[in-house]
Amino acid sequence: MKIAVIGATGHLGGAVTREALDRGHRVTGLGSAQVDVADVASIRNAVADHDAVVVAVQGPDRLVPRAAAALLEAGLDRLVFLGGGGSLEYAPGQRYIDSPDFPPEYLEIARDHAEALEIFRGAKSPVRWSYVSPPPVYLVPGEKTGKYRAEARDTPITDDKGECRITVGDYASAVIDAVERDSFIRERFTVAGGSTY
Template sequence: MKIAVLGATGWIGGTVAAEVQQRGHELIALVRDPAKFTLDAEARRADSLDPASLAQALEGVELLIASIGGRASGRHDMVAESARALLEALPRTGVKRLLWVGGAGSLEVAPGTTLLSLPDFPAEYKDEALAQGQALDVFCHADTPVDWTFVSPAAEIFPGERSGHYRLGGDQLLTDAEGHSRISVQDYAKALVDEAEAGQHPRRRIGVAY
């Protein structure tokens, strides 16, 4: 499959790009600066807020994985704006499927109670979590032909190892027997590419954790 990864020079996006390539798919990296992409694959310049540049960069692509964050630029509003731009651009490109690297803050820890709403949610991640929640709202309320899947990691995602094991959930936060919600970025990437290959959860959010 010809898979494009938007944001392939980022931490999660780069790990996902490597997983795509290791699984034998044809990788296209969509980045703002192709010179910064280090894997042996085609890199194309693209801007997540520019539907015209996206349409050109997605030529020949079968599936898009988008890893968008506003922390580096200090523009968290760009996350939901990028979701809207992608849903606008994709129907004109022939790309029918989109996997979105989501956040954990909007996952429920109890009915009607999100992780983000807890008083001990880390303040330094609140803006990022709010932005991802807004992006999820964009997807859930969009009238679009795009088969999107919003993939939320566990509450803690960390650099570790690729064990190959994980659990899938829905809108509820997954925790282990000790009450922890964790996933390595490598296993999160595996889960994301597994979903890219299987396409079992269109038009919904899924969660990934140990």
């Protein structure tokens, strides 16, 4: 497949790019020097003729929700958007970002991600989007183990010890699996993995 990765110069976008290249896809890696993910015309120019677009960006001034709105308006076919885990729920209707224990240093970006999710869910757009939530806390450094679960749900996936974590390698793998399988269309999905899953 021909896949564009916006945010390929970043931590997670770089991991997704490597995973896609390892699987033999043709990948166009883009950073902020090549595209402005909050600008509809810029997106259209940068990703024309790609089968799928993966987005892994963050930035000031509510970049994440502005990007979500622009990507929907750009009229892409297939979009996988790397989101946040703070909008997952620890109890019915109780999101991690609304808990007093949520780390204050991550609150702003986590709220931006929650807003982006609402934008996707509220959109009447032909774009076949997926929004990926990592575990609320433990997206950890590490290689691909090949053992992970991905499910469309609003609560974290936990193992039999109640833990929820995934390595960056498995996270990148889950993203490219969703692209290849064309799965989780217009859904938020979340992932967790490791030897106990």
